[in-house]
Amino acid sequence: MLKNSLIVIFTLLSQFTFAQSSRELFNEANDLYAKKNYEEAAKKYEAIVANGFESSALYYNLGNAYFKTKNIPSAILYYEKAALLDPSNDDIVFNLELARTYTIDKIEPIPQFFLVSMVKWFRGLFSANTWAIIAIVAFLIALVCFGLFWFATGIHIRRTSFYFAIILFVAFGFSIYFSVSAKNQIVNHRYAIVFSPVISVKSSPDDSGSDLFILHEGTKVEVLRSVGEWSEVQIADGNKGWLHNQSFKKI
Secondary structure, rough: HHHHHHHHHHHHHHHHHHHHHHHHHHHHHHHHHOOHHHHHHHHHHHEEEHHHOOOOHHHHHHHHHHHHHHOHHHHHHHHHHHHHHHOOOOOHHHHHHHHOOOOOOOOOOOOOOOOHHHHHHHHHOOOHHHHHHHHHHHHHHHHHHHHHHHHOHHHHHHHHHHHHHEEEHHHHHHHHHHHHHHHHHHHHOOEEEEEOEEEEEEEOOOOOEEEEEEEEEEEEEEEEEEOOOOEEEEEOOOOOOOOOOHEEEEO
């Protein structure tokens, strides 16, 4: 019993120490960035990431530091990470699009059915946590409306509260769906950024495979499956092929 308690206390103290250390590193990195010492700032931010901490602000600042040093693949990687956690942040979206203009590959994506695009756009309005909060608020207000429906005496109040409750329960359902969907997008994210300056996409998972097409650093790919040290990837226009795992970094 005492041993388990000591383990819990030690774990909590370790987490607190890491949190304090990361906050200090974050402040130091921000100071370095403000002084235009972008390379050292990036090292500090990377040290925080190495400690296991993540946040949209951390990834955004790290992306900015890499962008200032003209390390476009790393900038895009961390802007993408920031956008996953905070898809509604206009600054992150703008800087990500700006960084993409510095890449060589201009790939036209396959047009999506407008309903799919609409759902993705709507889901991206808020983060997974924000959608969860909206769901909770909608559910609680819906309960209040149902309470008014059951206990109010005026027919107008009963009718209005009933309709509001139905609308709010629908909003609750959609919010739960968007929250789970956004969370799954983060957890099961399969996209990566090419880091090799120039790389040939192969027809098979080995160096002897035929060259299908060329990709350059900064291009975003979807990782479909892996075989040993190789992964099958797909680009936005639907073309597929194999890349060595060392040529890209997962978002």
